[in-house]
Amino acid sequence: MTLYRQLLITMLFLFTVLFLTAYFALFNSTRDYLAEQQYTNVVNTATSLGLALTPYLETSDKVGAESVINAVFDGGFYRRVRLDLLAADDHILRENLNYPLSVPEWFVGLGLFKTVSYEAVLTSGWLQLGKLYIEGHPNQAYHELWNGMSRLASWFLFFFVIAWISLIISLRYLLKPLFMIRYQAKEIERHHFGKTIPLPPTRELRDVVSAINNMSAKLEVQFNDQAKEVERLRQKAFFDETSGLGNRSYFVSQVSSWITEGIRSAVILVSVDILDKIYQEEGFSSRDDMVRVIAERLRKICHRYHEFALSRISAKEYALLLPENDGDNLKILGNEINQTISELVVNPVEGDDFSVVGASILYEGATVSNLLASADNALNKARMESLGTVVVEQQALSSELGRLAWKKMLEDDIRNDQLLFSSQSVQIFNGSTYHRELFTAIKRDDSHFNAGEFINIIEQFNLGAEFDKHIIDKALEKLEEDISLKLAVNLTQQSCHSEIFWHQLSFTLAKHSSAAERLFLEIPESIFAHGKLPLEDHLAKLNVKWGIDHFGRHFDILGKLARLRPVYVKIDHAYTNQILEPDYDDAFLAAVCRAAHNIGAIVIATRVENMAQLDTLSRLHMDAYQGFVSPIESLT
Known part of the structure; x- marks a missing residue:
């Protein structure tokens, strides 16, 4: 039970005790007063009636005595x-056993008033003339007591409700800083830092709030410093400082990851030969300026695609x-890239090739070295034959299907509910x-296509929202x-x-x-990867857990984790598939785990293929893993 409720209940209990005590004290005093008043009234009536009856009794006038008694009894x-x-x-006898009054029977049945009576002997000198007996009726006392205490109870209840409402409002106001401290403590527990609490006027709470604010600010600084350290380690391993792009190691790891996922893709090499001439004529500084400008132009071209990797490899x-x-x-x-680069050259010489492009399409059974070698051969051919762009087309994945055929097949399967579903578990290292x-696939005749083979078609033809809605x-x-x-569903870029x-x-x-x-x-x-999106607001409003997939593909994403607050992050396969190599530096992965844990996120390693990888990852403070060590099960 909260402190607010404890205080409210305690104070209401004390108010109730005080009310009941005061009420019963007034009740008893009123009852005693009415009882005493009834007795006094009976005695006074007996005395006055006796004096009035004596003359009639001396003359034995029964009729006159009876008239006097009737007048007193009726009044x-x-x-x-x-x-x-x-x-x-x-x-002479007069009785009224039934006295109708608006008093509940149960109240009369309490027996609050005893019968009040008085007896007097009427004399004339030494001669006894008669004996007078008067008994009061208690119903009048019950009537007076009931009406008086009912009005009093109504007023007490009215002011009790007013006091109750005032107490609720006052406690909420006085305890508001305490509520904010509690909320801030919960936020810190969930690793949400940076929010400050306004200082309350209460002296004792001001010190506590000030300490909480200082602690939250220090933790935020500590987290940001740690995120920067992680990015520094990552950039040291995978970043080209001159261009601001990834380096060769980064590109090789990304190609390896895409091959493993079976994404329909191509490797494109761009050789900017004009850079050598710029270096010889204008020096390092001018060449590096051109390197950065070209990198920015290539990045803009790549942004047309939902996923990409861009690096400077030499x-x-x-x-x-x-x-x-x-x-x-x-x-x-490729021709667009060459045209873009040629537009950057000042005073171009007609006929010169400023850059050449070679591309190799991902084919069945391709490896990283084969793809890069094929693209490099295409690049050399483009340079020697002055072709500008050469594309090596080998047997691509599912090349027998064109884009429109893919589009029709996807639309039909979504409309007719013919998609195949399977799932793979994400296991925590404790065994749970x-x-x-959730994985999605398409089956046509004897061919089986996984999502990596058609996700590009979905994005190209804006089928993402319809596809994701169906999957969800x-x-x-x-x-x-x-x-x-418990199921996890991947969303497309368009959605x-x-x-x-x-x-x-x-x-x-x-x-x-x-x-x-x-x-x-x-x-x-x-x-x-590119600024704040409305998506973050939508995720905050939905009552659903969410995580980041392929975490680590883009630079500077770690600094945004504190704002995004995902429930989990899945480390990109590019960082885990090389973990068993002798020269592999695991400092970056360990730092990523610490940064994610600082915001309360679970870190999941992906595409774990054997127990040796699993054992190494467990020592890097990973929380869970997913991969071929856990079989894929059909859900259809």
Whole structure:
């Protein structure tokens, strides 16, 4: 129970005790007063009635005595009046056993008033004329007591409610700093730093709030410093300082990761031969300026694609990894790159080739070295034959299908609910299952296509929102069928940028609130790589857990973790597939784990293929793993 409720209940209890004590004290005093008043009234009536009856008794006038008794009896509240005529051996009796009053029977049944009576002997000198007996009626006392105490209880209850409301408002105001301290402590526990609490006027709480604010600020500085240190380690290993792009090691790791995922892609090498001439004529400074400008132009070209990797792999060569496997499109892109670079040259000489482009499309069974060698051969051919751009097209994945055929097949499968579903567990190192990632595939005749082979088509033809909506609907169905299941669904780039998709998703999750609690959304890291997006606001409003997929592909993303607050991050395979190599430096991975843990996020290693990798990763403070060590199970 909260302190607020404890104080409220305690004070209300004390108010109640005080009210009841005061009420019963007044109740008893009023009852005693009414009882005493009733007795006094009976005695006074007996005395005055006796004096009035004496003249009639001396003359034995029974009729006159009876008239006096009737007048007194009718004008007062008496149960019985009896006059015994001693001389005549007769009596006069008046009784009222039923006295109708608006008093509950249970109240009368409490027996609060005893019967009040008085007896007097009427004399004339030494002669006894009669005996007078008067008994008061208690119903009048009950009536007075009931009305008086009812009005008093109403007033007490009215002021009690006013006091109660005032107490609630006052406690909320006085304890507001304490509520804020509690909230801030919860935020710090969840590794959310940086928010400050306004200093309250209460002296004792001011010191506590000031200490909390200072601690939160220091923790935020510590986290930011740690994130910068991680980025420094990463840049040291994978960053080219001159161009601001990744280096050769970074590019090789990304190509390896894409090959493993089966993404339909191509490696493009761009050799900017004019850089040698600029160096010879104008020196290092001018050449480096041109290197940076070219890097920026290539980055803008790459931003057309939902995923890409861009690096500078030698003094005059750039390498691009793009989700494109159409030879004609690659030739157009290569010519555009050459044209863009030629526009940067001041005073160009007609006929000179300022740059050449060679591209190699990912093919079945390709390796990193084979792809780079093939692209390098295409680059040399373009240079020697002055072709500008050469594309090496080998047997591409599913090359028998054109883009329009892919589009029709995807639309038909979504519309007819023919997609195949499977899942792979994400295992925590303690042996429990964190969740299962949902995989999607298409089957045509004897061919089986996984998502990596058609995700580019989905993005190109803007089918992402429709595709993701269908997948989430199916995932929610599976979650409702199995209450022990937890599923993670990957979102496409188009969905992440679609306002309509997020509005539809909010309604869908509201309809399946119980299942939505066990749904996880995986957002590609590239979504967050370029500034703040409305997506972050949508994620904050949804009652759903989410994580970042392919974490580590883009530079400077670590500094945004504190703002994004994902539940988990999945380390890109490019950083884990080389972990068993003798010269592998695991300092970056260990630093990433510490940075993620500082914001309360779980770190998941992906594509773990054997127990040796698993053992090494467990020593790097990873929380969970996913890969071929856990079999893929069908959900269809």
